[in-house]
Amino acid sequence: MIWSGLIEHWFKRRSRAMWTVVITVGLLGGVGLTGAFAEVSQPLFPSARGEQCVEPVDVMRRDHFEFLKHQRDKTVHKGIRTPRHSLVGCIDCHADKDTQGRFVPVNAKGQFCQSCHAYAAVKIDCFSCHAARPTERVSQSP
Template identity: 30%
Template sequence: MARRKLTLIFIGVFCLIMVVPFILGAGKAQSAPKLDLDTPEIAALDVKECIEPVEYMRSSHMTLLDQWRNDVVREGKTAYVSSTGQVYEMSLDDTCLSCHSNPDQFCESCHAYSNVDLYCWECHGLTDDGVVGEG
């Protein structure tokens, strides 16, 4: 009988521990940020397309950037051939941020919402005036 009581207490405490984070977070959900693609660089483009399709970039941009970093740093490659056959320089600063010149709104807002720590800026640092430059 005592064992059954301890088991029920354990199950109750376990359930309480599992439910507390949901109770504390209730009503605190934030809406997803709206990406700001309205930069002068993007507005000036005749054809507004990224190096890969939008769906791929939304889901796999970090995989692509990690691969670029490895290819450039470890193998000395500097050219990326996209799925459409177009060749791009493998460079966060010169390729990605030449269009997405608003990293605070474009990158930071989604990563803050997703609670993802960006380590890009350890090498690609923002200067005091908010301009991206090599760290």
């Protein structure tokens, strides 16, 4: 076999120092790859305001849309308005501010709802009707 012959030849010619280099480069490459992979595989979003979410975080990660849909049905069909799972509340706590102190829409690139949904390939149309940032009071003073 030409391949085994070549490999054997290569093995014989490598010194221990050479192996150290090969292994080190391999390890560093691996670490670099893991870093790059972690960057694309985890949604990054600004942290929220407020002490805590409306439900425990692990529950929110899994079920937030169930709460929202339930809340919507309660409000739209039954006229019951409760603040707990209100979409307005989500926006109030989860909208970030830009360097000028203005609110950024939660569905803008890299923002809370958008970044996670982009990662999970989820599309929502909620913000064609609902405000994607807290209502801002515009200051009249100069």
